[in-house]
Amino acid sequence: MGDYKTKLPRDPEQPRSHGISYQEMLDEEVVPVPDALRSNTNTFLGSADLPVERYISQEFHDLEVNKMWNRTWQMVCRETEIPNVGDHVVYDIATWSIFVTRTETGEVKGYHNSCLHRGRQLKDENGQSDDIRCPFHGFSWNLDGSFKGSPCPWDFEHLSKEDLQLPEVRVDFWAGWVFINMDADAPSLEEYMGPEMRSHFERWSLENTFKALHVSRIIGCNWKVGFEAFIESWHSLDTHPQIVPYTADSNSQYDIYGENTSRTITAMGVPSPHTRNVTEQEVMDALAATSGRMAADEPVHQVPDGMSAREFMAEINYKEFSALAGVDLSEFATRSEVLDAILYSVFPNFAPWAGFNPNIVYRFRPNGDDPNTALMEVMLLMRFPEGTERPADVPCIELRPEQPWTDCEELGALGDVFEQDMKNVPFVQKGMRQSKKGAVSLGNYQEVRIRHLHQTIDKYVYGD
Incomplete structure (x- = not known):
């Protein structure tokens, strides 16, 4: 079994998970690692609580409508x-x-x-x-x-x-x-995004994709509650226990770029730091059963001796995604780029995955003038071989508010994951309305993207 503990010295001023860091995993890559992945900001944005009124009040919703939504890209x-x-x-x-x-x-x-x-x-x-x-x-x-x-x-x-x-x-x-x-x-889109979005994504060329799936559904929470469930990974332990054997949740990397861009990188094929004594084969079995990376009727894949589940899964994905793109990804793509959840976001509500795997995209919007419901959208961008005709973008599948995400068979295992999230977010919204404390408290590191989101909101709603 691999050693999944970090070798980095402890920093008492910036506590981190004891699990192996993402940057240490990059040290094990066999092809050159792009600068985009080596970027590691370690941003601290304070520890102050956030008032629940930001999520539940009509007044704050109105501020967002009149001062933010009409001024952002x-x-x-x-x-x-x-x-x-x-x-x-x-x-x-x-x-x-x-x-x-x-x-x-x-x-x-x-x-x-x-x-x-x-x-x-x-x-x-x-x-x-x-x-x-x-x-x-x-x-x-x-x-x-x-x-x-x-x-x-x-x-x-x-x-x-x-x-x-x-x-x-x-x-x-x-x-x-x-x-x-x-x-x-407003500033230009290029200035608004900052240099990282353009320079990082030059490598991944989302222009050369087509929209293979688009699903939307009204969910029972404020748009920020929904969005925030997707920009931190450590809720996996209790919300998505089936992915814990192969998801490096609490040792994810979180990056902040300027006012409007942030990123999470969560490694796959690596057990959560919360687990104990998980074998490489157990990591692989959980991946095969619940990640949606393999067909359900495929036989169990035996991890070869001397190879980690992460290495083995990367080899499988190299073959699958190379066939989609019409190019041999194993010659230049890191394992991370065919395995990991590399999720960027552009303020206020656009969140595309990066890498050479099928690129998931999230978008969250208020449901009209109601601060207690939101429209959640999931899209999937797929590559196609250069020189072939681009497949047509598909129309949006609109689920009814009461429909489970699992009703959309095209989502595969993602439907189960989203439905688990739906077991939380309406009750987060309801719970905040009952809060005696009147505020939410955030982790300094793992929830820094949430704090970043709210600090940028404040620059619009209170800045002038």
Whole structure:
């Protein structure tokens, strides 16, 4: 059995798990490790409690709506979801509604989803149309936002074409995604993300993927409660016990980059520091049974003598993911990049996985004007061989609020994991409403991304 204890000296000012660190695991790689993975910030952001009102009050929700959601960069869709002239996608966030469309020149533009006549929403759902036409009275616009006409122009001689130009939002692109920002004075998307997102993801090229799965469901908690369940890993011990034999939960690495970007790296094929005397074969058996990495009807894989479960699982994934990408990943990709959960996030609500394994993406949004429910979305990006036709992006599967995630068979073992999370988050929301303490306390290291999220929120809602 491998030695899974850290060899690093203890730092009394920065306590860490006794489990082997992620950086020590990188020392065992057999190909060069990219700088993106060697980055290790060890950020401390304080120890203050967070008031529960941030999650449960309408007042704080209203602050987010009026001071944050309308000033931040947010992912709307993949560029490949609007490939043709007139294709459009509607993005609703709290009380705001925006749609993006591809114009006659091939440009992508974004507009406030409101008719300049009587305010009727212009686009109710995703689709395709030759122009932008209000279903109420027929006011219409060209795809570039210029006014096209109305049924009774003689009654609106007091309005010029300039008055009737559709108000735009800013649009920018990253890694094949379309982003919008309602604030004309906000920094560029590149400046907002910071250098790490662009430099790190150059290696993983999410542009060369297609959306193979998209599932959404309304969940019974504030959007932050849902999001926060995915940006720390140490809840696995009690919430996801089936993954503990192969998940390095409490010795995950957490990184903070500027105001808007953070990252968790949780190693797989390595037992949790909470376990004792787990054999390499037991690690492998748990991986095969519950990780979703292998077909359920495959035989049990015997770990070869002298090889760890992590090494063996990496060899299996090299073959599987190389076939998907049409390139031999074992020649240049680290084991980490085909095994581990490398989860980035861009403030406020976009969280893509990195690496050469199928890339999971999370997005959390308020459910309209309700601070006690949220929309959770899970997407899966898959690679395809260079030189072959890109598969079409799939439409979103919308689960009903009462439906379990396991109803979506396409999620595989992830459906079980998400359903375990759903056993917590509604009761977190309910429990905070009963809190005598009136606050939540965070771990200094393992929950630093949660603290980072709230500190950035504060810069918007209290900054001016």
